[in-house]
Each structure stands twice: as structure tokens, then as C-alpha cells.
Amino acid sequence: GQNIDQPTEMTATEGAIVQINCTYQTSGFNGLFWYQQHAGEAPTFLSYNVLDGLEEKGRFSSFLSRSKGYSYLLLKELQMKDSASYLCAVRVYNAGNNRKLIWGLGTSLAVNP
Amino acid sequence: SAVISQKPSRDICQRGTSLTIQCQVDSQVTMMFWYRQQPGQSLTLIATANQGSEATYESGFVIDKFPISRPNLTFSTLTVSNMSPEDSSIYLCSVKNGLAGGPGSSYEQYFGPGTRLTVT
Numbered sequence: 001g002q003n004i005d006q007p008t009e010m011t012a013t014e015g016a017i018v019q020i021n022c023t024y025q026t027s028g029f030n031g032l033f034w035y036q037q038h039a040g041e042a043p044t045f046l047s048y049n050v051l052d053g054l055e056e057k058g059r060f061s062s063f064l065s066r067s068k069g070y071s072y073l074l075l076k077e078l079q080m081k082d083s084a085s086y087l088c089a090v091r092v093y094n095a096g097n098n099r100k101l102i103w104g105l106g107t108s109l110a111v112n113p
Numbered sequence: 114s115a116v117i118s119q120k121p122s123r124d125i126c127q128r129g130t131s132l133t134i135q136c137q138v139d140s141q142v143t144m145m146f147w148y149r150q151q152p153g154q155s156l157t158l159i160a161t162a163n164q165g166s167e168a169t170y171e172s173g174f175v176i177d178k179f180p181i182s183r184p185n186l187t188f189s190t191l192t193v194s195n196m197s198p199e200d201s202s203i204y205l206c207s208v209k210n211g212l213a214g215g216p217g218s219s220y221e222q223y224f225g226p227g228t229r230l231t232v233t
Contacts, residue, residue: 004155033222042205042224043156087156098169101222103155 002026004104006088011110012078020073020107022088030099034062034073035087037106043087047073075109083111115140115208117225125231126196133192134228136206141186144209147179150227151202159204162189196232203227 003025012018024032031050035043049055049064049071061074073086085106091099116139126132136145145162159179160168168181183189193200206225 042226045221045223048221089156098161100158100161100171101156103157105153105155 002090002092002102004088004090004102006086006104006107008105009108009110011112012075014078014080014111014113016078017074017076018078018109020075020086020088020109022071022073022104024069024071024088024090024102024104026069026090026092026102028093029066029090030093031091032062032064032071033089033091033101034060034071035089037085037087039084046086078111080111080113083109085109115142115223117206117208117223119206119225119228121228122226123229123231125233127233128197130196131192131194132196132230133190134204134206134230136189136191136225138187138208142208143186145183145189146207146209146222147181147189147191148205148207148224149202150205156205159191162191193230196230198232201230201232203229 006022033048034046036046037043047055047062049062052065054061054063059076064071085108087106088104089101091101094100118137120135147159148156149159150156158171159174160170160181162168162181162183164183164186178194180192205227207222209222
């Protein structure tokens with residue numbers, strides 16, 4: 001089956017760095033996504049990795065190791081507004097050769113002053 | 114990026130009734146999706162709305178319960194039929210940006226604001 005694991009909750013301090021891990025066991029891998037979701041709002045796209053390595057975008061970076069089925073999202077210089085749920089999603093090919101996203105449960109990050 | 118609106122934003126419905134949720138996008142998109150997000154659970158794909166043909170449903174979801182329309186490249190509806198309290202959830206419309214072979218990101222997926230449904 002398809003499975004994505006990420007920690008349920010994390011806490012960090014304003015200005016610090018936090019790493020949110022995601023491990024996955026899927027078939028037909030076609031990319032990994034990170035989304036941010038504030039309470040009561042829709043998810044918003046943060047990053048996309050399809051090849052191994054680090055993708056940097058401002059304060060946020062995302063890393064992928066396909067051989068290990070592992071990714072992390074790195075948030076630097078944390079701000080209070082970064083308090084949100086971070087969703088890891090893996091895109092896979094299904095039986096009809098169409099692509100769809102499999103979602104993790106999300107990691108709720110609380111940034112404290 | 115695509116701007117997506119959903120109507121209604123929230124509703125409280127009685128058991129046994131049906132609700133149709135509308136999704137409007139400000140640009141033509143190839144792919145439109147309907148998701149459900151229940152409390153404490155991950156986003157679950159209900160179906161892919163195909164323009165001009167029947168929607169493609171995921172395992173566990175059927176057309177009789179969740180009929181979907183997609184009359185053009187900017188609009189889709191999802192109906193939650195014969196509702197029960199277990200259907201209480203947030204329903205999200207999502208789109209993939211850009212036309213096939215055209216400009217725009219081929220992988221970013223955007224979400225509407227969601228429709229919060231409570232069934233009593």
C-alpha cells in the first residue's frame with residue numbers, strides 16, 4: 001500500500017531553524033510536495049522535489065532521497081506566522097497511468113516567541 | 114497562479130439531503146480535483162473532474178454518492194448526496210495550473226478555500 005509518515009506535532013522558537021521529516025513507502029513515485037496549511041485555510045504550495053538533493057526557496061528548503069524514501073522541509077529564521085500544519089504529499093502513478101497525490105496527515109508546527 | 118473560489122463556504126445540512134458545491138477558477142486548467150479533509154485526517158482525493166466526460170473516482174467513492182460535473186475548463190461542481198453525519202467534512206476543489214503543453218507550472222496544484230459541511 002501507499003504510506004506517508006510525518007511527525008504529528010513540533011514546537012520551535014522564533015528565529016530558530018526547524019526540520020520536518022517525511023518518510024514514504026509508495027509505488028510509482030513521481031515527485032514529492034510540501035504544502036503549508038494554516039488553520040481553517042486551504043493548503044498552499046511550498047516546494048516540489050523529483051530528483052535527489054536540496055531545493056532552496058528563500059527561508060524554506062526541501063530535501064529528497066528517493067533511495068531512502070525520505071524528505072525533509074527545513075524552515076529557517078522562524079517567524080510566528082510559520083505556525084501552521086505542513087503536509088507532505090507524494091505523487092504517484094496509479095493503475096490507469098494517471099498521477100495523483102497521496103497525502104500525509106501533516107505536522108502541526110507551533111512557533112513560540 | 115490560479116485563483117479559485119468555492120460556494121458555499123460553509124453549510125449546515127440535514128441528514129438525507131444533498132448539497133452541491135461549486136468551484137470556479139479564473140483561468141482555464143486541465144485538471145480539476147475534489148478532495149475531502151475530515152478532522153484529524155489527511156487530504157483524501159474523491160475524484161478527478163474531467164471536462165466533457167465522466168469523473169474518475171478514487172477507491173471508496175462512487176458517482177451516485179458524489180456526482181461531479183465539469184462543463185468547461187474553469188468550472189466544476191461536486192454534489193454530496195443523501196448526506197449523513199459521516200459526510201461532515203471540508204471539501205476542497207483543487208486545480209493543476211496551465212494547459213497541456215502551454216506556459217505555467219506543470220506540477221503546482223492550487224486549492225480553493227474549501228467548503229465546510231456539517232450534517233446534522
